[in-house]
Amino acid sequence: MAIESWELKAQKGKDILTKSIPKQWLCPDEQLPPVSQKSILDFPRQSGLLSQRELDITDMSATALVAAMGKGELSAEETVVAFLKRAVLGHQLLNFATEFLADEAVARAKELDEYYRRTGKLVGPLHGVPISVKEHVSMKGRTCNTGYVAWVDNIATEDALLLKYLSKAGAIFHVRTNQPQSLMHLCCSNNITGTTLNPHNRTLTPGGSSGGEGASMGFRCAPLGIGSDIGGSIRCPAAFCGAYGFRPTTLRNPSSGLKVAASGQETIRGVVGPLSSSSIEDLALFQKAVLDQEPWEIETSLVPVPWKSVTPTRDMVVGIMWDDGCVRPHPPITRALRHAKEKLVSAGIKVVDWEPYKHQHGWEVISALYYPDAASKQHELLALSGEPARPLTKWAFTYSGTTPQTQTETWALQAKRDKYQEEYHALMKSRGVDFILSPTYPGVAAVMGESQYWNYTAIWNIVDLPSAVFPSGLTVDPVADALTEADRGYVPRGEVDEREWRKYPGPEVYEGAPVGLQISGRRWRDEETLAAATLVEGIIRDGK
Amino acid sequence: MAIESWELKAQKGKDILTKSIPKQWLCPDEQLPPVSQKSILDFPRQSGLLSQRELDITDMSATALVAAMGKGELSAEETVVAFLKRAVLGHQLLNFATEFLADEAVARAKELDEYYRRTGKLVGPLHGVPISVKEHVSMKGRTCNTGYVAWVDNIATEDALLLKYLSKAGAIFHVRTNQPQSLMHLCCSNNITGTTLNPHNRTLTPGGSSGGEGASMGFRCAPLGIGSDIGGSIRCPAAFCGAYGFRPTTLRNPSSGLKVAASGQETIRGVVGPLSSSSIEDLALFQKAVLDQEPWEIETSLVPVPWKSVTPTRDMVVGIMWDDGCVRPHPPITRALRHAKEKLVSAGIKVVDWEPYKHQHGWEVISALYYPDAASKQHELLALSGEPARPLTKWAFTYSGTTPQTQTETWALQAKRDKYQEEYHALMKSRGVDFILSPTYPGVAAVMGESQYWNYTAIWNIVDLPSAVFPSGLTVDPVADALTEADRGYVPRGEVDEREWRKYPGPEVYEGAPVGLQISGRRWRDEETLAAATLVEGIIRDGK
Known part of the structure; x- marks a missing residue:
């Protein structure tokens, strides 16, 4: 079979990755677990390739790392090296990276250490914290392909605004992560660097579109990661990989410099947000570090709402949504919700059932607003390189029909979107429900290529509720x-x-898969949502 | 000439107005000033139709009225009757109303008085304040035609959200006001209730699209009014009629229930805001009364930013924009800016020149985004009744071309819009300018039908700066x-x-016309902008 020209171009993207891998930390092929081994979570320890200290470091949360660096107990350099080593292993096992940034990351860590030695101070609240970054978040001077072969040669002229803030807060970017073609799969597979696997069970997807981030978090290749979410793309990978993720309310986090096919489209706004391998607390740390820098002063479409400190309160009402009225959750999900209810009730939290409100209607509106132009920009990009559309790309492209909407059809849908959002908000108030605890997906991590139902997450995109995902502590039994x-x-x-x-x-198919849950607060109440998530997670996992 | 069916329908709209006029307060035709008399500002006093107390009441600001009612020196009933009487005269002279609400207004005033008698308290910060309301702001059970003959029979099913808040704060709605066909003239003329005149010079337009409000404020038919603004429609009438007006930042004031041709369109967002016959202070009173009720809890697309109290500070930098680089202001405007500069400098305020930034580009983007569908909805509405498009309607419809944009063309324009906004904001910061003082229009009130150049106001719609208009104290000399x-x-x-x-x-053409000026603050700094406007106006008018 002849090699197509798109394949040659895709190879360039893959070559960037291959060249960037720090070879000194590669595990010899013969020491790698067999391809048939599903869970590789224990490999870092079993392989002996990481020292005990490196294992300990990579087990720490961002919050703990910063605290240790503040006491001089840990250097940024050893921190980033530990995570880089783990990330290299993770990539060999899961194919989650698109590019390693080892030299720059170590150099930056040395700078931070030097600063600390000189001043006795940390440069900021994320001093020395390694962060993995979804590929479509631009990095100056590097390619930014957003999962399209056509963009393999696209070089970013500037860092994404978010990265500037994080860097100023002391973060170190050590690895860029994989995403699906079109960014519109709850899966992670493209024609450039291929398919990313789930660390809990390599026959399953890590989710998507921030699937590389899901794998990165699940394997602890970084304490924090950056994803983006227009229908579940942060939350689904977090849930599938046993990690934490946060979808903030729109217009809070700066998204300048996230490369997308149709810039200027705002029918449904995507958001950028954090994933964490360790805790809700780390998600809040990330948010605070960014919003304390007042991004609305640069990206003026953001709302000027400072991040505020919120203490969790037990005086709240949690509504549990057992089923969205459209698609029945699989048994592990329902079991986790039952478990959660029991723990919450025991802890004295007021829990009620949440009756879903027209979720099918919500899906019809949001799905029609994803591609009002019948995905013309996306089709153009595929045509430009000649790369074939992957099955889940074709699937997503059906959402908004095959002919472009007229402008006025789109406006009518936007009016429906706003009305639905208002009705949902009014309902939460009239029912006295502060937070909704729900599935993130009908099941646990999907079998590769099978993740088709988005509406346990997309519903909160259209309603625009801040939503956090956390592991319930349960795995498929x-x-x-x-x-x-x-x-x-x-x-x-x-x-x-x-x-x-x-x-x-x-359950056999989903062996070892963790069960993540999702908690959503009222619009704009991002701080309260993370505070509640901290409390709820603690109760569900530890009963307190 | 045969009567067209649209004329019969238009007559229904006119009949609603005619029937609603409280006949007991009509000035006999023979006592009215001759049609050729340009300024009719003194007619309330000269006519003898209003008592001295009624003249005194209608000279008061909303703030002063509420204070007097709080002391029991004034009843809501006599207040609303005084303003109704003045409004009836005003309508006879200026044709500014679309419907009087006399009975309901008096009944509501009696309720308020009864409440005060019973409790010794005011119901809210706008207790007893008569407010005139632009017609396209829905009132339950009443027609809402938005200046289109096709909608003469459209009955609103609910009050606009803004009216609910104002009513709760104690306001009384006593008259609804005229607007141009399509809402897109800086003039005020439609095929239903005709053309509104400027009280300072009846050969001139009161401006638009909130032209009925301009006349209402200029003739003091109400202390406060409600307008809407997508390109200058609050600010232009305020300036043309010697009144005050405020265009808030988008997404602060609730606009649910404002009837427009293309609901759900958000390429450029219109805003609703106050006009005042008396002071900037009254504009802030209105804003605070609304935002203190947290409208974002109902209209969830609004931002949750509470109204805050701001004390004016002299420690500010005012940039004066003498010319936008495209259209030279007429001599009265330039004279008013010179006068303003002199007074501000004398008062010790730091004043610099503001070099405009790509205003032609700004206009190209915003004008293309007004009608991305080539005004299809508006054309449909005209066709539906068969009414002819008025000249300034045709003029506005040319802004975005005659063929609909594709979705992706519109998105590219939206990206340009956001970029321009960011660049402008960055420029204000790098130049250290807090507020921009500028013309509101190339000239004073335009000759009827001649108001074609929007970009002294529309530029702040695309940049989304909160902008207040106030009278400079000067008139054409x-x-x-x-x-x-x-x-x-x-x-x-x-x-x-x-x-x-x-x-x-x-100057002859513009005899008696007042010169209004515009002051704009940075995005979201609505409170600071009104505080600065209070200070700047005081200095310009009284030197202090």
């Missing part, structure tokens, strides 16, 4: 999650419900 | 504003500059 007779007798409410229900023949 | 030899030798920079310059053959 071969006994507890077996299909019951009642399950086997379930009569789906329609085609989509049936399609999704069939994806759960039983 | 037959001597001081005569064309000089230098003026006569002015070589325009192009067609548009020439067209606008030719509209000033000399």
Whole structure:
């Protein structure tokens, strides 16, 4: 078969990755676990390639790392080296990176250490914290391809604004991470660097579109990561990989310099936000470090709402959404929600059932607003290189139909979007519910290529609720999650419900997969949502 | 000539107005000043139709009225009756109303008085304040035609959200006011209730699109009014009529229930805001009364930024924009700016020249974004009734071309819009300028039908700066504003500059017209802008 010209171009993108890998930390092929080994979570320890100190460092949260550096117990250099080593292993096992930035990261760490030695102070609240970065977040002088072969030669002229703030706060960027073609899969596969795997079970997807970040967090290649989310792209990888993720309310975090196919489109606004391998606290640390720098002074479309400190309060009402009325969650998800309810009730938190409000309607509106132009820009980009559309790309492109909407059709949808958002908000108030605890996805991490149902996350994009994902502490259980007779007798409410229900023949397929949950607060209440998530997670995992 | 069916329908709209006029307060035709009399500002006093107390009441600001009612020196009923009487005269002289609400207003005033008698308290910060309301702001059970004959039968099912808040704060709505066909003239003329005149000189326009409000404020038919602004529609009428007006930053005031042709369009966001016959202080009173009720809790697309109290400070830098680089202001405007500069400098305020930044580019972007659909919705509405497009409607419809943009063309323009806004903001910061003092329009109130150049106001819509308009205290002067030899030798920079310059053959045409000025602050700094405007106006008018 002849090599197509797009393949030659894609190879350039792959070459950038290959060349960037710090070879000194590669695990010899013969020492790698067999491809058939599903979970590789223990490999860093088992392999002996990381020292105990490196293992300890990579087990720490960003908050803990900064505290240790502030006491002089840890250097930025040893921190970044430890995470780089782990990231190299992670990449060999999961194919999650698009480019390593080892030399620059170590050089920056040395600068930070020098600053600390000289002044006895940290440069900022993220001093020495390694952060992995989704590829479509521009880095000056580096390629930014956003998962398109056509953009393999595109060189960013400037750092994304978010990176400038994070860097000023002391963060170090050591690795860039993979994303799916079009950025519109809850999966992570493109024609340049290929497919990323889930560290808990390599037959499953890490989720997407920030799938490289999901893998990075799940394998602890960095304490913090940067993802973006227009329908679940931060939250789904966090949940699939047993990590933490936060989708802030729109117009709070700066998104200048995130390369997308259709810039200037605002029918549905994507957001950029953090993922964490360790804690909700780290997500708040990230948010505070950015918003304390007042990004609205540069990116003027942002709202001038400073980040405020919020103490978690037990005086709250949590509504549990067991099912969105469209697609039934798989048994592990329902079990995790039951577990959560029990723990919350025991802890004295007021818990009610949350009746979903027109989620099918919400999906119809948001899906139509993803591609009002029938994805013309995206089709152009594919045509430009000649690369084939991947199956989940084709799937996403069907969302808004095949003919462009007229401007006035789009405006009518926007009016529906705003009305739905207002109705949902009014409902939370009239029901007295402060936070909604819900599935992140119908199931745990999907089988590769099977992640088709977005609306457990996309619904909060259209309603624009700040939403955090955290691990419930449970993983798929071969006994507890077996299909019951009642399950086997379930009569789906329609085609989509049936399609999704069939994806759960039983727990075996999802061996080892963690169960993440999602908590959403009212619009703009990002700080309160993270505070509540901290409390709720603590109660669910530790009962306190 | 046969009567067209649209004329019959338009007549229904006019009949609503005619029937609503409280006949007991009409001035007999024979006592009205001759049609040829230009200024009718003194008619309320000269006519003897208002008592001295009524004249005194209608001379008061909203702030003063509320204070007097709080002391029991004034009832809401006598207040609203005084303003109603003045409004009826005003309507006979200026044709500014679309509907009077006399019975309801008096009934509401009695309720307020009863409340005060019973409790000794005011119901809220706008207790008993009569407010005139631009017609396209929906009132439950009443028609809402937005200046289109096609909508003469459209009955609103709910009050606009803004009216609910104002009413709760104690305001009384006593008259609805005229607007141009399409809402897109800086003039005030439609096929239903006709053309509104300027109280300072009835051969001139009161401006638009909130032209009925301009006349209402200029003739003191209400202490406060409600307008809307997507290119100057609050500020231009305020300036043309010697009144005050405020265009807040977008997404602060609630606009639910403002009827427009293309709802859901957000390429350029219009805003709703106050006009005042008396003071900047009243504009802030209005804003505070609304925002203290947290409208973002209902209209969730608004930003959750509470109104804050700001004390004016003299420690500020005011940049004066003498000319926008495209169209030269007429002599009265330049004289008012010179006067302003002199007073400000004398008062010790730091004043610099503001060099405009790419205003032609700004206009090209905003004008293309007004009608990305080539005004299809507006054309549909005209076709629906068969009413003819008025000349300034046709003029506005040319702004965005005659073929609809593709979605991606619109998105590219939106990206340009945001970039321009960011660049302008960065420039204000790097130049250290806090506020920009500028013309509101190339001239004073335009000759009827001649108001074509929008960009002294529209520029702040695209940059999204909060902007207040206030009277400079100067009016057109037959001597001081005569064309000089230098003026006569002015070589325009192009067609548009020439067209606008030719509209000033000399001061005679504009006899009696007031000169308004505009002051704009940085985005979101609405409170600071009104505080600065209070200070600047005081200095310019009284030297202190």
